[in-house]
Amino acid sequence: MKTTAIARPDLAEFTRAVGAIVARGLAPRDTARTVAALLREGMPPVSALLTEERRAGDPAGYVSHVLHARPEFSIAAVVWRPGQATVIHDHVAWCAFGVLSGIEHETLYRLDGDRLVETGHADNRPGEAGGFAPPGDIHMVRNTSAEVGVSLHVYGADLGRLGGSIRRVYDLPVTRP
Numbered sequence: 001m002k003t004t005a006i007a008r009p010d011l012a013e014f015t016r017a018v019g020a021i022v023a024r025g026l027a028p029r030d031t032a033r034t035v036a037a038l039l040r041e042g043m044p045p046v047s048a049l050l051t052e053e054r055r056a057g058d059p060a061g062y063v064s065h066v067l068h069a070r071p072e073f074s075i076a077a078v079v080w081r082p083g084q085a086t087v088i089h090d091h092v093a094w095c096a097f098g099v100l101s102g103i104e105h106e107t108l109y110r111l112d113g114d115r116l117v118e119t120g121h122a123d124n125r126p127g128e129a130g131g132f133a134p135p136g137d138i139h140m141v142r143n144t145s146a147e148v149g150v151s152l153h154v155y156g157a158d159l160g161r162l163g164g165s166i167r168r169v170y171d172l173p174v175t176r177p
Contacts, residue, residue, distance in 0.1 A: 014044050015068050015075065018154055022072045028156060032094040032131030035154050039098030039129035046100045046150050049077045057081040057148050064153075069160030076153045076165075080104070080143035088116065088140045088170040093156035094133035095165065099124045102149020109138040115173045124151075138170060 021034050046055060054065055057079040068075040080102060088109060097104075104124040109116040116138065123144070124130065133156075143149040155165045 011044060011048065011067055011075065014038075018073060018075065022156070028094040028133035029131075031156060032096045032133050034131075035096035036098070036129045036131035039096060039152065039154075040127070043098045043100060043127075043129075043152055046077075049100075049152065050079070050150070055079060055148065055150060057084070062086065062143075064159075064164070066159050069158050071158045071161075072156070074155045074157060074159035074165075076155070076159060078151045078153055080141075080149040080151075082143055082146050082148070085142035086140055088138065088172075088174075089166045090138045090168050090170075091132075091134055091155070091165050092162065092167045093165070094131065095137070095156070096129065096131035096154045097124075098129035098152045099126050100150040100152060101126055101145075102143045102147055102151075103145040104149060104151060105142045105144040107140045107142075109140075109170070109174070110136065111138060111170075111172075112175070115175055116170055118174060118176045134167070 017038055018035055050065060057063060062078060062080045062084045065077045066074060067077055106122045108120040110119050159165060
């Protein structure tokens with residue numbers, strides 16, 4: 001995955017709203033769910049987030065464009081070409097996401113000793129949003145649509161300082177139910 005940082009003044013209102021939620025000092029899971037509700041109310045249009053060139057994605061893998069980063073939270077737009085996927089991973093902090101285009105197929109896992117157990121699937125479609133917080137946030141995401149997918153992610157961490165949101169990558173045997 002490639003990460004780039006860009007500034008988009010069109011995000012000012014959304015960034016203020018996220019900042020107000022974060023300032024409430026809720027528990028991480030509650031913060032993620034509240035930001036997800038904000039995303040469901042209305043996400044900025046893709047054109048307000050990324051140029052046409054950045055919306056095209058990268059044939060080498062999905063790309064995360066950091067749109068805003070500060071110590072309390074970061075906002076990133078993730079671009080996925082058809083079939084592109086993450087590795088199985090978890091996160092350094094809470095996360096909320098909203099799908100703008102494409103279909104993000106998410107597979108959920110739990111750690112059971114020295115293996116992963118698949119616990120569920122979700123097809124996240126345009127307009128849908130969700131949120132989660134560690135622990136229990138092990139997943140893999142793939143764009144299963146025929147179009148380039150774009151999703152908006154809000155993380156409870158400074159991606160500008162950290163360089164990414166992934167805490168750990170899992171390369172363990174998987175047990176399916």
